[in-house]
Amino acid sequence: MADISLNDRPGDPHGFKRRGLLFVLSSPSGAGKSTIARKLLAADPTLVMSVSATTRPMRPGEVDGRDYHFVDLPAFRQMVADHEFLEWAHVFGHRYGTPRAPVEAMLKSGRDVLFDIDWQGAQQLHQIAGGDVVRVFILPPSIEELERRLRGRATDSETVIEGRMSRAAGEIAHWDGYDYVLCNDDADICFQKVRTILEAERMKRSRQTGLIGFIRKLGKATGEVD
Template sequence: MNKREGVLYILSGPSGVGKGTVCTQLRKQLLNLKYSVSATTRAPRAGETDGVNYFFKSKDKFEKMIQNNEFLEWANYVGNYYGTPYSYVQEQLKEGHDVILEIEVQGAMQVRERIGKDGVFIFLVPPNVAELKRRILERASETDESMNQRLKVMEKEMKLIQHYDYCVVNDDLLYACQQIEAIITAESCRVERNKIKYEQWL
């Protein structure tokens, strides 16, 4: 039987927009979707299982994987590496499973560079950017310098929206998830993803 290849979805958006919450909800409602497992060099926490929560790697091993171009994207946060091994994603896609990556915008840009139009990029937008700015400005505990820094980062991250295919406003969680579900349904109907099928029809 000829199977359709899976589709890779990249869910991203500015820091603090609620990517994790949306992804957790999607896991509940879209059972056929596979979630990419990241690799990391940080130590496993209590209850974390290798291959489920993360692929735990030594620093040496991780750096070798970087050299071998084995990551779809990777980054170093406060001394630890985090990355998405391409092989796991490719296996899932070949088996016909749709895969979703929930990653930061910098990582998403690496993925876009690497796979181009082969991925479907969804940008999660805060309900109201002005409101988010106001909230950042209102935080009394922050120094002017750090507030300005955060605003600049947010603006820079928001501008990356132009490299995405879809944008979904994360105002109401269930509504946002409904829209993402509609995007996944629509993408499964794209003619170029059904070539095998319609060649059989003809």
């Protein structure tokens, strides 16, 4: 995994470099993570979305390669056998996975990568990339509000909605596997909090791989080296 997590990235005008960041958003379906993800991408050109592969059918309005990489089950199984995924999981009767190669390419191009994945994927990604993964879990303000949002979409059948509500409790139970946990009772405020987390994580000393060289230059200029 060193190829992904240890790539030095372009930094600021002072010559800093920093390690690539894998930024994970998870939540029960309907809690708002996809909306927050879209706002992050619109606000930050250095952040790019990881596009998952899935065996589920394409929905109206979706585009292959933009929303998901749509593949059949045999192709997905072959990708698993060939170790082409960073992580993969069963979700709502279908399989979802993060292709490794595009993530590597995005990090090498100098951009951080945003993941919209569930707790299983977040756990696997953390096991692979460790400290280069930042995990944020979004909670709904209440179960009643979660159901109201799901029904408000008007895109899912009653069976699907019941399945999502049933799964929500299991997803929420894994809140303690995340670095940050936020309640989305106001979409704009929650977005700002997530954006603040992203910026703060980017500035962590451990990610500033060019910081030591810059400090040494300052030390030489003042006669204080190291």
